[in-house]
Amino acid sequence: MRGIFYGVGVGPGxxxxxxxxxxxxLGLCPVLAVPRTGGKHSEALEIASKAADLSGKEILFLDFLMTRDEKSAARRHRELAGSVAEKLDAGKNVAMLNLGDPSLYxxxxxxxxxxxxRGYxxxxxxxxxxxxxxxxKLGVSLTEARLPLRIxxxxxxxLDRELASPGTKVVMKSGREIxxxxxxxxxxxxxxxxVENCGMPGERVCACLKDVGGAYFTTVLVGEAPERKKKPGSETEENR
Amino acid sequence: MRGIFYGVGVGPGxxxxxxxxxxxxLGLCPVLAVPRTGGKHSEALEIASKAADLSGKEILFLDFLMTRDEKSAARRHRELAGSVAEKLDAGKNVAMLNLGDPSLYxxxxxxxxxxxxRGYxxxxxxxxxxxxxxxxKLGVSLTEARLPLRIxxxxxxxLDRELASPGTKVVMKSGREIxxxxxxxxxxxxxxxxVENCGMPGERVCACLKDVGGAYFTTVLVGEAPERKKKPGSETEENR
Structure with missing residues (x-):
């Protein structure tokens, strides 16, 4: 019997x-598929290893291309799917790790x-x-009643048009573009x-955008909902 | 020492x-604050009780008003905060349960x-x-690269203007407005x-909006990302 291909959200950090x-x-899957783009470090694998017992797991690194050329990206996706399919054909369940949620970027x-x-x-x-x-982490709400949230x-x-629209705005992975x-x-x-590197090593909470250093995982919240509810310093830090 | 007031997301179902x-x-908190608006049933409490041991917990029901009158709503919020404060003053940690995430609606x-x-x-x-x-559940992505997601x-x-904007749109709690x-x-x-009642009793996956019955917890996904990736029936149902 063929294995099942799981996409597993490991959360933000x-x-x-x-x-x-x-x-x-993760316990069900003997093979962990770990995406990376250059380098050997995987934040997602690091997180998962702290919450689940990964001893004895086979790690299948998935080397995605950092390219905007759609043809080469698509070719690489087919190659990587092929390497996952080999494991599935051998009857092994494969869990692909994802930072945050696997349906979002x-x-x-x-x-x-x-x-x-291919029928898997x-x-x-x-x-x-x-x-x-x-x-x-900031102790704020993302929304106001009856208003949208824009990711x-x-x-x-x-970006300008988006920021001018009603509701709270979240600008994700904004480090490079800060x-x-x-x-x-x-x-x-x-x-x-x-917040830079939320829940990860090097986390920094920035009450003001001038304090942001430019880490890749920088999430910016913009709008009235964060402001109205923002009282820096009164959230506890029980888990840090 | 005063207790801490926690807002705990119990997820969608x-x-x-x-x-x-x-x-x-939840284990740290002897008191669970459970929001409700009419009736005694709480979906959030039901969910939490299936994942955590809640025996011996004191339940503090928070009766929110179903009103759009801001003054009476604000007065009720102060009253409810007061009843939570009494527990915190007695040195008890209080966990307020929330469906999904506590920062979103x-x-x-x-x-x-x-x-x-008040300094808590x-x-x-x-x-x-x-x-x-x-x-x-639908086996689709919420986003396309470089495009927003609108909640x-x-x-x-x-709604019309929002649906006409680029990116995927999620219409939440759309049952009454279906x-x-x-x-x-x-x-x-x-x-x-x-999806109606995702992860809850009475869950229904609707590949087409004509199939939606009108449950309060109905989430509608609109746009190209869901369509491109939609292949109903090929996701497994291992946990149902």
Whole structure:
């Protein structure tokens, strides 16, 4: 019998933000597929290893390309799906680790589509998103009643228009783009706060965007909801 | 010593979507504050009781008002904060349960603000959101690279404009508004899918909005990302 391909959200950083389901599913899978783009370190594997017993697991590194060329990216996705399929054909369940949630700006979706089309069973295990963890860390709400929440990637070209729309805005992975994001937030005249590396080593809570250093995992919250509820310093730090 | 006021996300329904942290924090708290609006049943308490040992816990029901009158709502929030404060003053930690994540359209924020202002320590424990669980259940991605994700409450007045904007749209708690939501989605000509009561009793996965019955917890996904990745039937159901 063929194995099942699982996409497992390990949450944003704090290993305690892994779900009971993520821990159980990792237990079911002899093979862990670990995405990386250059280098050997995987934050997702680090997190999972602190919450679940991964001894004896076979690690299958998935080397994604850092490219915007769609053809080469798609070719690499097919190659990586092939290497996962080999394990599934051998009857092994494979869990692909994902920071945060596997449905949000995650590479799991590409492999899932290819493997689904080839008739493999897949299952997604949702996780805690980084923006929920950042709001918790800042002690603010993400929403106002009856207003939207807008999740925007840091490299989104139409940032000004987005910031001018009603509701709270979350700018994800904004580290590399922080100078541009900071200027857009200044033009919007909205209050903002940020967390760098939420729940990871090097975490920094920034009540003001001027304090942001430029870590890749920088989440910026913009709008009235964060401001109204922001009282820095009165949240406890029981788990740090 | 005063107790700490925790807001604990118990996830969208499936008790296995509770985090390790949520389970641990419930263990630390002798008092569980359980929001309700009419009736005695609490979905959040039901979920928590399946994942954590709640025997011997003192339950403090928080009766929120179903009103749009801001003055009476604010007065009730102060009263409820007062009843939580009594427990904190007695040195007891209090955990307020929240479906999904406590920073997203949750009543925890109101009490947190009042109690913070009165000098109490508060902490937020993030949870898995219903829209991440719905995307996982449908086996689709919520996002396309470089495009936003828009989270919109079902009663948002400017739904047409939101649906016409780039990126995937999630319409939350759209059950009561389903007729209006369905018409707006039809006008937008975008693909859509929905999950009623995701992870709860009475869960229904609806590949088409015509199948939606009108349960309060109905999450609608609208846009190209869900469509491109949608292959109903090929996700496994190992946990149902």
């Amino acid at each position: 704090d290993p305690e933000y892994m779900t009971l389901k993520a821990v159980r599913v 995650a590479s799991f979706g590409y492999l899932r589509e290819i493997l689904k089309e 069973e897949t299952e997604t295990v949702a996780g805690v998103t980084s923006f929920c963890a950042c709001a918790a 925007v990637p840091g490299d989104y070209p139409e 100078a541009r994001v900071r200027r857009a937030v200044e033009r919007s005249r909205l209050p903002a706060a940020a | 499936d008790p296995e979507y509770m985090t390790l942290k949520a389970v641990r924090v 949750a009543s925890f924020g109101y009490l947190r603000e009042i109690l913070k202002e 320590e508060t902490e937020t424990v993030a949870g898995v959101t219903s829209f991440c669980a719905c995307a996982a 919109v409450p079902g009663d948002y007045p400017e 007729a209006r939501v369905r018409r707006a989605v039809e006008r937008s000509r975008l693909p859509a899918a929905a």
